[in-house]
Amino acid sequence: TKSNIANPGQNLAYPSVTLKKVGSNQVVVDNGLIQVTFSNPFGLITGIKYKGFDNVLNDQIKNRGYWDVYWYEPGQKALADYFIGTKFDIINQTSEHIEISFSRTWNISQRGSIAPLNVDKRYIIRSGVSGVYMYAVLERLKGWPAVNMDETRNVFKLNTTKFDFMVVSDNRQKIMPSPADRDTNDGRASPLAYKEAVDDKYMYSMEDKDNKVHGWISSDQRVGFWMITPSNEFRVCGPVKQDLTSHLGPTVLSMFASVHYAGKDMNTTYTSEEPWKKVFGPVLVYLNSASSHNLLWADAKRQMLAEVQSWPYDFVKSVDYPLYHQRGTVKGQLFVMDRYKSKSKLYGGFAFVGLAISGEAGSWQTESKGYQFWTQADKMGRFTIANVRPRNYSLYAWVPGFIGDYKYERNITITPGGEINVGRIVYEPPRNGTIGVPDRTAAEFNIPDPDPALFTRLDLNYSNPPQDRFRQYGLLDRYSVLYPREDLVYVAGVSDYKKIGSMHINAGNGTLVPTTWRIVFNLKAVNQTGNYTLRMALAAASNADLYVRVNEANSKPTFTTGLIGRDNAIARHGIHGLYRLYNIDVLGKLLRVGNNTIFLNQDRNSSSGTGVMYDYLRLKGPSRVLF
Secondary structure, eight states: OOOOTTSTTOOOOOOOOEEEEETTTEEEEEOSSEEEEEETTTOOEEEEEETTBSOSBOTTSSOSEEEEEEEEOTTSOOEEEOOOOSEEEEEEEOSSEEEEEEEEOOOGGGTTTSOSOEEEEEEEEETTOSEEEEEEEEEEOTTSOOEEEEEEEEEEEBOTTTOOEEESSSSSEEEOOOGGGGOTTTTSOOOOSSTTOTTOGGGGOEEGGGOSEEEEEETTTTEEEEEEOOOOTTSSSOTTOEEOOEETTTEEEEEEEOOTTTGGGSOOEEOTTOOEEEEEEEEEEEEEEOSSHHHHHHHHHHHHHHHHHTOSOSOOOOTTSOOGGGOEEEEEEEEEOOTTTOSSOEEOTTOEEEEESSOSTTGGGGOOSSOOEEEEOOTTOEEEEEEEOSEEEEEEEEOTTSOSOEEOSSOEEEOTTOEEEEEEEEEOOOOOOSEEOSSSSSTTSBOOOOOGGGOOOOSTTSOOOGGGGGGSTTGGGGHHHHOSSSSOEEETTTSOGGGSBSOEEOBOTTSOBOEEEEEEEEESOOOTTSEEEEEEEEEEEEEEOEEEEESOTTSOOSEEOOSEEEOOTTTTTOSOOSOEEEEEEEEGGGOOSEEEEEEEEEOOOSSTTOEEEEEEEEEEOSSSBOO
């Protein structure tokens, strides 16, 4: 990791890392490449000097480089806690490495003013690395007040006059509008549903498995500012949890935990009887300089790969951060037994396999308090989960193309340096669906073209790939474009699911009207006493209540989900939120020879973002699949 694009291919002797206190309220650490200023003992980053910048941060505001948590005691209003330190310590200091700490200890007299947490914020600056590593150790003791903590993150607010170009991925990168461009007072912009609607932060969200590097570039100074996350072990809710990255401001985030795209189905409540400690990070804020946007982005990705390969770091000086030799490994091979497809076992190719706190199958997607370790199997289902912290876990998996969740029948106990081989394990999923693709998203369904007046270019080359069309503002109002005369009618064996709208939401145009989708299918025979099963997988749900009726639109529902979903994926430009699978019994006596209809009625109309996204649907009879 000791490379800097400004000096490619050179073996330089880097200057020593130095630390000095400036007055009574500042600490400055300098390694010859960057100079970082911290408030003492608060532990806020107030300045980063690099290349031609005296400060790459926005020095017009107080909070420009900080940690925070949004917290509240049950029944109280949410508050922001900026983890303001009360004590400064030098943890380790050599010519090649300085680690410093800004900490605080909670006591009952502070109840109601700050979150009931002990906090130890750590910063590491190393010789030859143009960046600063950051992590925090958060702790709650038994007997402390119950608390909800919905969001924990690290935030940087950059120089507003210099950083103009944002990069989230190879495809999503562009010159960004300035705050002035969104000023509705001077006639440049018109107000929409919310302040940042047309170019808002949720357009740049990303699944955690892909969220490894993002940031901003100063085109004028040819400097990049990047957030690099080398591991997901300290993030929450598994590999496909979506969260924010960088956004207008210019702002750079490291999201450690949030209810985004999950809602309060995610457990963020910590009881008074529940002691807890967790290390968030380290992550790396990395700065570089080069002659073009492309070179800056290429170097940021190179640095990210170097950090990933170096994980777990060997330079972290905390007893709560286990080193390589203190961690363990789990290996195995996953197969799928699907008797409808094959009489023999199929390879669980490219399955997601992970370790998380023990729970029911699929519970990992709402688990936020412990560590999670995930990998993707190869095409033959072989997997290795490396660098696992010692403790007891459950082994979970899910396989793209197959529905449902797998959980290994025994707990896994990781010991320092230990290796566990679970051998050949087999997942037996329910039968696949025929309306949609069982991939936990609604990406295969039809996403309407956005209103041309509201279209936002999400990438530099104006390509707007189809898989990103769902990120556009205003799609909630395009329901009438898909269904101008009536709600969806899907005829099994005739209709194409790729033409179904990706969202089952309220009809709009100024009003919110509950909608009913119909699935029509033909039966040549009916077993009146047989068992029929409607298998319904949802990719997202937001304050929805879905009623299922058979053949009579106004009959008593065969099934209702009840009020479900607070992932808000529909309103926040998502293509999935939390995955839900329902197995719905349909009595044979409700069916008839000839045409039958299943009515899916989304009955709530509380907001334009209320509704569901389907992953797939399937009806199985006693002896065969009907649709």
